[in-house]
Amino acid sequence: MIEFDPTEEQELVVETVRQFVENEVRPAARECDEACEVPRGLLDQAHELGLVANALPESVGGGGERNAVTQCLIAEELAWGDLAIALSIMSPSLTALPVADFGTEEQQQRVLPRFAGPNFTPGSIALVEPRFDSDPFRPKSTAKREGDEYVIDGAKCLVPWLDGDEQVLVFASEEGRAQGFLVDRNSEGLTAEAEQNLGVQALGSVELTLSGVRVSASDKLGGDAGVNMPALVARGRVGLAAMGVGVARAAYDLAREYAKEREAFGAKIASKQAIAFMLADMAIEIDAARLLTWEAAWGLDAGRDALRESTLAYQQVQRVALQVADGAVQVMGGHGYIRDYLPEMHLRNARGFAMFEALTLV
Amino acid sequence: MTISFDLAENSVLAQEHYNRIAREQMRPIARDADTHEHELPESWVEWYWLHGRDNVGDVNAPSDGFIQVCIQAEELCWGDAGLYLRTPTAALGGSAVAAAGTQEQRERFLTPFRGSGHPIWGAMAITEAEAGSDAAAIQTTAERDGDDYVINGQKIFCTAGEGASQVEGGFVVVWATVDKSAGRGGIKSFVVPAGTPGMELVGLEKKLGIRASDTATLRFENCRVPAANLLGSAEVKKRDSKTGDKGFKGAMATFDASRPIVAAMAVGVGRASLDFLLEELDRQGVSVRFDAPPSELTAIERDVIEMIGELQAARLLTWRAASMMNKGKPNNLEASMAKAKAGLAVTRITQKAVEILGPPAYSKKLMVEKWMRDAKINDIFEGTQQINQLIVARRILDYSSSMLR
Ligand SMILES: Cc1cc2nc3c(=O)[nH]c(=O)nc-3n(C[C@H](O)[C@H](O)[C@H](O)COP(=O)(O)OP(=O)(O)OC[C@H]3O[C@@H](n4cnc5c(N)ncnc54)[C@H](O)[C@@H]3O)c2cc1C
Secondary structure (H helix, E strand, O other): OEEOOOOHHHHHHHHHHHHHHHHHHHHHHHHHHHHOOOOHHHHHHHHOOOOOHHHOOHHHOOOOOOOHHHHHHHHHHHHHHOHHHHHHHHOHHHHHHHHHHHOOHHHHHHHOHHHHOOOOOOOOEEOOOOOOOOOOOOOOOEEEEEOOEEEEEEEEEEEEOOOOOOEEEEEEEEOOEEEEEEEEOOOOOEEEEEOOOOOOHHHOEEEEEEEEEEEEHHHEOOHHHOOOHHHHHHHHHHHHHHHHHHHHHHHHHHHHHHHHHOEEOOEEHHHOHHHHHHHHHHHHHHHHHHHHHHHHHHHHHOOOOOHHHHHHHHHHHHHHHHHHHHHHHHHHOHHHHOOOOOHHHHHHHHHOHHHHOOOOOO | OOOEEOOOHHHHHHHHHHHHHHHHHHHHHHHHHHHOOOOOOHHHHHHHHHHHOOOOOOOOOOOOOHHHHHHHHHHHHHHHHHHHHHOOOOHHHHHHHHHHOOHHHHHHHHHHHHOOOOOOOEEEEOOEOOEOOOHHHOOOEEEEEOOEEEEEEEEEEEEOHHHHHHOEOEEEEEEEEOOHHHHHHHEEEEEEEOOOOOEEEEEEOOOOOOOOOOEEEEEEEEEEEEHHHEEOOOOOOOOOOOOOOHHHHHHHHHHHHHHHHHHHHHHHHHHHHHHHHHHHHHHOOOOOOOOOOHHHOOHHHHHHHHHHHHHHHHHHHHHHHHHHHHOOOOOHHHHHHHHHHHHHHHHHHHHHHHHHHOHHHHOOOOOHHHHHHHHHHHHOOOOOHHHHHHHHHHHHHOOOOOOOO
16 A cells, blocks of 8 residues: 555654754754864764664674665755765765675675674765766776786776775776776775865765776676666665755755745745745655655665666756755845855755765665 | 555556546547537446446455545546546535535435436536635625525636536535625535526636536526535634634635645646657657666657656655545645646646657647646646645745735
8 A cells, every 4th residue: 555654663763863963963064064074973973873784684783674765764864964974974885785785695794794883984886987978887987807806997986985994886897887896995006086076075075096906806796796787776866866855855944944034025035925935846846856765765675676766766856956955045045155054055965966876875 | 654655456456447448438539529619528428427436446455545536537637637527426516515514415415426317417616707716705695595595696617517507416516605794704615406596507618628628607696505505514703703714714625635636637637648758759769768877868868757757756746645635634735735746747748748749749630739738727726836836835834824825
C-alpha cells in the first residue's frame, strides 16, 4: 500500500539529527563557510550519532541497517543545517557505501572496519571531472591494466578531501567502462590541489591530477565483476537529491520567517501576494521534490535499479533548490544579498547540484 | 507505517480496469464527442451505467482508499476528460451530500446512483456571473417559507448541470444565502432535485475544451425545495461571531476532498499527452536517455525528462493529499498544493507536447491539440491556480483570509 509516513524509528532518527543540527550545525554554518573549513570537533561529535556506521554491514562492525529512505531523511536534515557540513559528516559514505555495495569480500574487510570504528574517518570519491561534459558513465580518465597493476591517468574535481583517511575512490574508464579504484592519497603521480568554489566552501574539496598512478589489481572495486555504474549513480543522485531538498527547505524557512517580520508600505511583506505566492510555490516544489526523492530511495530499497527515478528526482531537485534559494534572496531583497544573512550562501551551494552528480550518500 | 510506493493489489487492478475502459470505451469516441459539443455521448453514458459502476477487486482486501479514487480519475481522464465529467455519477454534488448531509439525506439523494433505473447526474452550483473565486459574494437567495425554502438567482458554469437539472432522479446542490447581512455565515447549500419547478436550464457554454461536458447556466425563479433539503445546520452565525464561518467553511471543506480528484484528472490528461509523445518519439527513433550527461542531452530529451518529472511530482502530491484523507488528517494545505501543482504542470506539459510534435500535433487528426485544450480547465475550476496558491500561502504563513486576500 502507498504510505507517506516514515516509521517511528525513522522519526526518532530524524528528531535526533534535527536537534544536533539545530544545536551544532546551524550555529556553525556561516563561520565554516567563511573559514572554508569544518572544525574536526563537530565531525567527531556527529560521528557519535553513527549515521553512516549504522548503514554498514554487521560483518565489519556496522549496524547492518542500510536503508536508502532513512539515509535520505538524515541527508535532508543535515543539509537543512548546512550543505558543506552535511557532506563532511556523511563523507565516510563516499568510500564506504560503494565498497559495501560492490567491493569484493576482501575489499570489504580491508576498507570498511575503519568507517565503522569509534573515530571519524572521512571518505572520498573522485567521479566528477573538470570539464563541461563530465559524464559518470564514461569518464575521460583512463585505467589501463599492466600485469598485476592498473595505471590511471586523468583529472578529477569536486573531490571531498578531509584529513584523516589515506584513500580515495577514483573512477576511470577501463576499456570504455567506468570502474572504481581504491587509490592511496600519497601515490606517486597523484596531486591534489585545494579548490576555491562558488559554494560548499567548507567542504575542503580538491582537484586531482593523476598521471601514471599505479594501483594493484586487487584495488579495482569489485574485482573482475567491477562496478554496476547505473546503481552507483542512482544512489548518488538520490542522496544528493535529499540534500538538495534540505538546502531548499533551509532557504525557504529563512524567507518565510523574514517575510512575516519585514514591513514595507505599512504592511508585512508576506501579506503581499507577490511575496506570498513565491513562498507558496517554494513550499509546493519542496514537497514535490521530496516525494520524488523518497520514491527513488524506496525503489533502491526494494532492490530496483532506480536510475530513472533517481534521475527524475535529481533533475527536479537541481531546479527546485536553485529556484528556492534564489527566491529566498529575492524575498529578503538587499538583505538577502549580504553575508550577514544565509540565503546568499544557500544560493551558491544550490548551484552545485548541477555538478556534484554522484556523491554516494545512501 | 513506513514510506512505501507500492500500490495495493486493488489499486493495480483498478489501474488496469479503468485503463481498459478508457481505451475501449472512451478513446474511440473522444474526438467525436469533442466535435459534437452539447450532444449527449449516449454510448458512453449507457455503457457506464450498465457496466462501469461495479466494484473493482475484493472490497475486503487492503486498499489505498482514496488514492484508488484518484487512480480511477486519472485513468478515465487519460481516456477522455470531457467524457469523464459527463459520466452519470453524483460527482461534486454527491461529495457535498456525503460530507454535509444527514444519513437520511444521503440515502434519499445518493441511493438512486447505485440503483437500476436510468442514468442520472449530480452537480454543484456555486459560481455566479459576479461571484467566481470569491464564492462568498454569491447573490442567489433562499428564503424560508413554512416548511420550504424558496430559491431565487442564477448560476453559471455548472458542470453536468444539464443532466443534473433535467433528468429525473438527479440533483443540483445550490449555494444560496439565507441572510445577506450575515455574510459568509448566511451561505447554505440546498439539494434541488431534477425537474423541481422554478429551476430552469438557460443554456450551455461553448468551451475551449472538455466539450463533452455540459457546462450549464441555471436560473432559479421561486424554486421551492423542502427545508429537509438543506445540507448542514440552518442556523445563521453572524459576521462578528467567532465561529461565524463554520457553515461556509464546512461547505468549502468539500474542496479538500475534491481537489485531489481534480489534480488526479489533470494528471490523467497530462499522461495521455506524455504517453503519446513518448510513443511517437520512439517511433521516430528518438530515445530519452537517463544516463547521458547534460551536455549531450538534446533539447527534446531535456524537455521530456522535465515533463516526466513534473507529472510524477504532481501525481505524488495528489496521492499524498488523498492518503491523508484515508487517515482522517486535515489536508487543506496538501490538497491545494496538489491542485496547484497538477493544474499548472499539466497545462505546461500538454502545451509543450504540441510544440515538440510540431505541425501534426497542431492538427485535429491527432489528439494532442485536444489534450492541450482539455488540460487547461484543471488550472481554473475547483479554485484557480491563484486561489490555491492563496490557500497554501495562508497555511504556511499561518495567516487568516483577511490577512492575505
Ligand atoms: C468548464 C467549467 C466548469 C465549471 N464547473 C463548475 C461547477 O460545476 N460548479 C461551480 O460552482 N463552478 C464551476 N465552474 C466555475 C469555476 O470554479 C470558476 O470559473 C472559477 O472558480 C473562477 O471564477 P471566475 O471564472 O469568476 O474567475 P474570477 O474569480 O473572476 O478570477 C479571475 C482571475 O482573477 C484571479 N483571482 C481572483 N481572486 C483572486 C485573489 N484573491 N488573488 C489573486 N488572484 C485572484 C483568478 O485566479 C483568475 O485568474 C466551472 C468553470 C468552468 C470554466
